[in-house]
Amino acid sequence: DGGITQSPKYLFRKEGQNVTLSCEQNLNHDAMYWYRQDPGQGLRLIYYSQIVNDFQKGDIAEGYSVSREKKESFPLTVTSAQKNPTAFYLCASRGTGNYNEQFFGPGTRLTVL
Amino acid sequence: EDQVTQSPEALRLQEGESSSLNCSYTVSGLRGLFWYRQDPGKGPEFLFTLYSAGEEKEKERLKATLTKKESFLHITAPKPEDSATYLCAVQAGNYGQNFVFGPGTRLSVLP
Numbered sequence: 001d002g003g004i005t006q007s008p009k010y011l012f013r014k015e016g017q018n019v020t021l022s023c024e025q026n027l028n029h030d031a032m033y034w035y036r037q038d039p040g041q042g043l044r045l046i047y048y049s050q051i052v053n054d055f056q057k058g059d060i061a062e063g064y065s066v067s068r069e070k071k072e073s074f075p076l077t078v079t080s081a082q083k084n085p086t087a088f089y090l091c092a093s094r095g096t097g098n099y100n101e102q103f104f105g106p107g108t109r110l111t112v113l
Numbered sequence: 114e115d116q117v118t119q120s121p122e123a124l125r126l127q128e129g130e131s132s133s134l135n136c137s138y139t140v141s142g143l144r145g146l147f148w149y150r151q152d153p154g155k156g157p158e159f160l161f162t163l164y165s166a167g168e169e170k171e172k173e174r175l176k177a178t179l180t181k182k183e184s185f186l187h188i189t190a191p192k193p194e195d196s197a198t199y200l201c202a203v204q205a206g207n208y209g210q211n212f213v214f215g216p217g218t219r220l221s222v223l224p
Contacts, residue, residue, distance in 0.1 A: 006156075033212070042117065042200070042214035043157075050210065090156055100145045100204055102212060104156035 003027065004105035006091050011110045013078070013085065021076045021108045023091035031094040032074035033102065036060060036087045043090065049074055078110065086112045115140040115205050117215035125221045126191055134186040134218045136201030146184050148177050149200040151217070157200055191222045 004025045013019045025032065031050045035043040045058030049068040063082025068074055074093075078085045088109050092102040120135045138146065145164050149157035161170040163179040170177045174195065176187040186199055198217040205211045 004156075035214075040216060042216045043202075044214075045212070048210065056210075088154075101147060101159050101162055102202075103159060104149075106156045107154070109154070 004091060004093055004103060006089075006105035006108050008108060009106065011108055013110060013112050015112065016080045018077055018079050019110065021078070021089055021091075021110070023074045023076065023105060024072055025074075025091075025093045025105075026072060027093055027095070027103065028071070029093035029095045029103075030071070031096065032068070033092040033094070034058075034064070034066065034074070034076045035090045035092065037090060037107075038087050046076065046089075085110055115203065115211065115213045117201055117203055117213050119199075119201055119215035119218050121218060122216070123219040123221070125223065126188075128192055128222055128224050129190045131187070131189045131191070133188070134199055134220070136184040136186070136215055137182060138184075138201075138203045138213075138215075139182075140203050140205040140213070142205050144204040144206075146179055147202045147204070147212075148175075148184070148186055149202065151198045151200055153198075160199075188220070191220075193222045193224050196220055196222045 007022045033048040034046040044060050046064050047066045049055035065077045090107050091105045094102045117138045148160040151157040161177040166181045168179050174189050178185050198219045200217045201215040
């Protein structure tokens, strides 16, 4: 089955620790995105990538980093510089051309202890 | 600045009681408007894409419509399993790289 997977489903971080969230897709999509979701707010864009080895900052990129070494994978690192990292993180991918919809993974809930 | 607002914030319906959710947007160069359904603790599930004013899409009890300033998601004779948060998003920008999401409408359908 084609789709997007995220792991882990739940993640706990201690103060001062970097953590990496995984996102993999087998939809052969070129574009991939990371969003953060907080209660009562819309999804906010952290980073996006439209092609391998290239990515752009979104609205709230501070304290986060990404890489795009393979088309299928777009991992997100939450660094210790992110002061309020507790949130629900969503990865999405999108095809190009006429297929403009984003498709989302199941999400990772990150909690800072 | 591109913006999306949704109303109401929350809506409670009795099973079978039809209603509509609103998504209002201000965007330069709309490329598409999207509706998603999100269950608690899960990723959004794609429902519809609308591209131009006057367009309508239907799926089971849901119907989405689009004007130049807003979109409606009409829910006909809802069932308890329709309970979820419904998100609206717009795609804009010169290259369609920007997606702006609204805060969502939390729908509860009571049996």
